[in-house]
Amino acid sequence: MKYILPVVGTVAAVGLFAFSTANQAALAVEKPSYSDTFEQLDLFADVMARVRSDYVVEVEDGELIEDAINGMLQSLDPHSSYVNPNDFRRLQEQTSGRYVGVGMEVTQEDGYVKVVAPIDGSPAKEAGIKSGDYITEINGKTVLGLSLTEAVNTIRGEAGESVTLTIARIDEEPQDFTLVRREVDREVVTYEIKDGVPYIRISQFNEKASPGLTGAIDELNRQVDGKLPGVVLDLRTNPGGLLDQSIKISSVFLDGGEVVSTRGRDGANEQSYNAEPGQLLKGIPVVVLIDEASASASEIVAGAIQDRGRGVVMGMTSFGKGSVQSLIPLRGGRDGALRLTTQRYYTPSGRSIQGTGIDPDLFVSSYPDDGEDHTRMTEADLPNSIINEDASNEEATEEESQTIIDYPPEGFVVADDYQLQQAIALLKSGNYNQRLAELQN
Amino acid sequence: MSLGAGWAYAETAKKPDQPSYEKMQLLADILTIVENEYVEPVETHTLIEGALNGALAKLDPHSSYVPPTVFSEQRVAARREYGGLGIEVIMEDGYIKINYALEEGPAYAAGIRSGDFITAVEGETILGLELDEAVEGIRGLEGDPVTVTVLTPDQEPRDVTVVRAQVRGRAIRHRVEEGLGYVVIESFNNDKLTSDLERALELLQEELGGEIPGLIIDLRGNRGGLLTQSVSVSGLFLDGGEVLSVRGREDVDTERYHAESGELLPDMPIVVLVSPGSASAAEILAGSLQDRGRAIVIGRRTFGKGSVQSVIPLPGNKGALRMTTQRYYTPSGKSIQGRGIMPDLLVSALDDEGELRRRLREDSLPNALRNSDTSDYEEIYENVMFPPEEFPIDEDFQLHTAVEILESKRYQELLDAQSDLD
Numbered sequence: 068m069k070y071i072l073p074v075v076g077t078v079a080a081v082g083l084f085a086f087s088t089a090n091q092a093a094l095a096v097e098k099p100s101y102s103d104t105f106e107q108l109d110l111f112a113d114v115m116a117r118v119r120s121d122y123v124v125e126v127e128d129g130e131l132i133e134d135a136i137n138g139m140l141q142s143l144d145p146h147s148s149y150v151n152p153n154d155f156r157r158l159q160e161q162t163s164g165r166y167v168g169v170g171m172e173v174t175q176e177d178g179y180v181k182v183v184a185p186i187d188g189s190p191a192k193e194a195g196i197k198s199g200d201y202i203t204e205i206n207g208k209t210v211l212g213l214s215l216t217e218a219v220n221t222i223r224g225e226a227g228e229s230v231t232l233t234i235a236r237i238d239e240e241p242q243d244f245t246l247v248r249r250e251v252d253r254e255v256v257t258y259e260i261k262d263g264v265p266y267i268r269i270s271q272f273n274e275k276a277s278p279g280l281t282g283a284i285d286e287l288n289r290q291v292d293g294k295l296p297g298v299v300l301d302l303r304t305n306p307g308g309l310l311d312q313s314i315k316i317s318s319v320f321l322d323g324g325e326v327v328s329t330r331g332r333d334g335a336n337e338q339s340y341n342a343e344p345g346q347l348l349k350g351i352p353v354v355v356l357i358d359e360a361s362a363s364a365s366e367i368v369a370g371a372i373q374d375r376g377r378g379v380v381m382g383m384t385s386f387g388k389g390s391v392q393s394l395i396p397l398r399g400g401r402d403g404a405l406r407l408t409t410q411r412y413y414t415p416s417g418r419s420i421q422g423t424g425i426d427p428d429l430f431v432s433s434y435p436d437d438g439e440d441h442t443r444m445t446e447a448d449l450p451n452s453i454i455n456e457d458a459s460n461e462e463a464t465e466e467e468s469q470t471i472i473d474y475p476p477e478g479f480v481v482a483d484d485y486q487l488q489q490a491i492a493l494l495k496s497g498n499y500n501q502r503l504a505e506l507q508n
Numbered sequence: 509m510s511l512g513a514g515w516a517y518a519e520t521a522k523k524p525d526q527p528s529y530e531k532m533q534l535l536a537d538i539l540t541i542v543e544n545e546y547v548e549p550v551e552t553h554t555l556i557e558g559a560l561n562g563a564l565a566k567l568d569p570h571s572s573y574v575p576p577t578v579f580s581e582q583r584v585a586a587r588r589e590y591g592g593l594g595i596e597v598i599m600e601d602g603y604i605k606i607n608y609a610l611e612e613g614p615a616y617a618a619g620i621r622s623g624d625f626i627t628a629v630e631g632e633t634i635l636g637l638e639l640d641e642a643v644e645g646i647r648g649l650e651g652d653p654v655t656v657t658v659l660t661p662d663q664e665p666r667d668v669t670v671v672r673a674q675v676r677g678r679a680i681r682h683r684v685e686e687g688l689g690y691v692v693i694e695s696f697n698n699d700k701l702t703s704d705l706e707r708a709l710e711l712l713q714e715e716l717g718g719e720i721p722g723l724i725i726d727l728r729g730n731r732g733g734l735l736t737q738s739v740s741v742s743g744l745f746l747d748g749g750e751v752l753s754v755r756g757r758e759d760v761d762t763e764r765y766h767a768e769s770g771e772l773l774p775d776m777p778i779v780v781l782v783s784p785g786s787a788s789a790a791e792i793l794a795g796s797l798q799d800r801g802r803a804i805v806i807g808r809r810t811f812g813k814g815s816v817q818s819v820i821p822l823p824g825n826k827g828a829l830r831m832t833t834q835r836y837y838t839p840s841g842k843s844i845q846g847r848g849i850m851p852d853l854l855v856s857a858l859d860d861e862g863e864l865r866r867r868l869r870e871d872s873l874p875n876a877l878r879n880s881d882t883s884d885y886e887e888i889y890e891n892v893m894f895p896p897e898e899f900p901i902d903e904d905f906q907l908h909t910a911v912e913i914l915e916s917k918r919y920q921e922l923l924d925a926q927s928d929l930d
Contacts (some may be wrong), residue, residue: 114560332546
């Protein structure tokens with residue numbers, strides 16, 4: 068399992084949320100619907116009291132009630148949950164993309180912590196920690212027996228404090244590195260020129276996504292002397308993130324107009340989110356790559372570009388998470404927060420992708436057609452997921468069996484990324500405009 | 509319980525501890541936000557049900573909240589009553605044969621007895637019908653009469669009119685097997701189980717000409733039921749002494765259950781058949797007879813549910829709380845929690861596959877209560893008896909082995925080996 072620092076405990080990877088205002092939560096608490104709620108809470112308190120007095124072993128009732136809160140929220144849908152104060156702090160760090168630490172991506176191997184990569188400009192990078200290094204001890208204590216989360220929690224701490232890591236490298240004596248923790252920015256946008264075509268990958272929609280994208284475009288523009296031939300935007304395995312980031316990212320490609328609309332209970336409180344006018348990439352061909360793990364905010368961007376005819380969406384049908392969660396702080400965050408599904412969202416053409424996902428304009432598989440099932444888990448497979456109210460969407464999925472999927476030729480190495488190669492090929496072929504026009508009809 | 513509104517009012521009879529009060533307030537806050545803000549309308553009781561299940565499922569696999577509708581259904585099921593005549597039947601020579609007539613049933617009251625045949629229903633012969641079809645004609649609405657033609661061997665057929673009534677089903681089946689008594693106890697969830705078993709033993713004695721040379725009690729797949737029934741059934745075969753003890757959170761809460769003095773059939777050898785599906789009350793019976801040296805247990809290691817649940821009805825027709833309140837211990841003081849009863853002889857019903865497949869038992873359930881005894885308890889493949897290759901696939905190898913044991917000196921050998929261990 069690969070974790071990215073900062074580790075976010077039990078917080079689910081798939082998310083799309085808007086930070087709720089504190090007012091909203093306060094307002095909600097002030098107007099309870101007394102009678103039934105009161106009676107049901109009585110029942111709950113009664114059961115808890117009996118458990119406390121009569122259960123076969125003594126139980127800590129704080130934990131018991133937290134389990135109850137989780138049980139209550141899990142009965143709603145897979146994306147609603149209680150975020151305890153620790154996880155809430157980490158979640159805030161994750162969404163800001165900024166945290167206090169030493170700045171490295173780590174994973175676990177053979178019980179040791181292995182460095183995937185140090186982050187540019189971080190204490191770890193400056194000290195000379197390299198990809199592939201093994202961390203065997205933290206402050207002189209072995210990491211063996213620690214879970215990755217526990218190890219990461221030990222490495223992290225207050226800004227200005229130091230931590231000593233014992234690093235083992237193959238064919239070298241273990242060496243101690245003492246690093247001073249400070250604020251580190253974790254970039255979620257990477258880019259490069261691939262076979263002459265600018266390629267941009269967004270791994271997550273945190274607050275760094277939009278500035279990261281504009282920065283990447285500036286740099287790519289500089290590298291090709293302001294003559295961008297087209298862009299591949301890779302949203303594969305991107306689990307989503309912040310709603311407002313998906314609007315900002317879409318604004319790079321769209322000149323005003325709707326990106327997405329959200330609706331609350333019974334379709335009420337419809338809210339439309341528009342792209343900012345003055346698109347950055349005017350007239351430049353775009354191929355968006357998606358796969359089964361592209362979820363929520365990724366699906367908003369892909370859906371807007373597809374519905375507005377702004378680019379070609381390529382890859383495989385996306386995850387299908389068409390709901391928005393509000394992160395509602397409880398008592399100002401002291402009690403953690405409530406992550407609650409409060410809205411559904413709709414693409415500019417008015418469709419909900421809940422449970423169905425975005426079908427790409429061109430189906431391209433990264434795996435050869437070997438008869439094996441390479442499909443991953445999607446929203447519709449999750450227990451208790453909310454259903455799409457629009458039944459016609461389900462029929463559309465049925466028809467999917469008739470779609471033609473472009474498989475890599477026999478002998479193609481999966482690691483060579485067939486989907487990306489096909490995206491680059493389309494942009495270089497000179498047929499892009501023709502294909503886009505065809506897809507509009 | 510006076511604690512009802514404890515979350516909201518500081519002044520209650522039994523004031524909750526501070527941390528739990530805060531957590532209760534948190535739960536109440538979240539509940540209100542969900543009611544107001546969730547993307548779909550939600551019922552408060554659904555949310556509280558989810559909360560109760562979330563909390564109770566974390567305790568152990570047997571604690572749960574029972575919603576009102578399910579609770580009332582369960583109470584009916586525990587009584588196992590259904591409309592009919594109160595007879596257990598089999599098909600023989602094209603007719604319905606009465607295997608057993610329940611003494612409080614309407615058929616028994618109308619003079620129908622075990623061994624009688626039914627040849628026609630409402631004047632129509634049942635020759636040529638399948639058992640299901642024949643029984644269909646007998647069943648009907650409570651209070652409606654049905655006329656059946658009854659043939660008692662060596663007598664003239666006669667028409668008998670029986671008024672259908674709510675009848676309780678037996679939780680046991682009995683028959684003569686190779687000259688031995690064979691009793692299947694399907695469930696302990698029947699408060700007449702002990703008297704049904706006593707009656708079945710009497711019938712077996714009659715059928716076997718006065719004495720039962722050996723008894724096989726089949727508890728395979730029996731998931732348990734009422735604790736009191738397991739104690740009284742054990743008591744039939746034991747002359748006083750402890751059957752089990754039950755302990756709550758504090759050791760001082762120990763309750764001991766004893767058999768009544770005077771056992772029913774003291775000289776009759778007993779073999780108990782068990783399987784990984786034998787749980788709870790079934791394990792109490794097998795464990796007490798094994799511990800007290802009263803029976804040989806054969807089959808596979810049992811489920812290992814060593815805890816007792818109390819079903820606590822919640823006031824105001826709010827369903828019930830099913831909660832683990834005690835653990836129980838066999839007469840030798842062992843807890844079977846997570847470990848089960850190890851048979852004296854391991855006998856497999858299934859063919860030898862070169863290994864023992866893992867079966868679903870208590871110790872594979874998430875959040876199962878632990879046993880402080882962590883010594884080895886797994887079955888060892890090499891010790892298991894498998895059906896020989898030539899053994900017919902449609903026959904019961906475990907039952908076959910039980911018969912062999914009772915008919916040979918193997919029974920005494922196994923009994924001696926049992927006491928060597930003590």
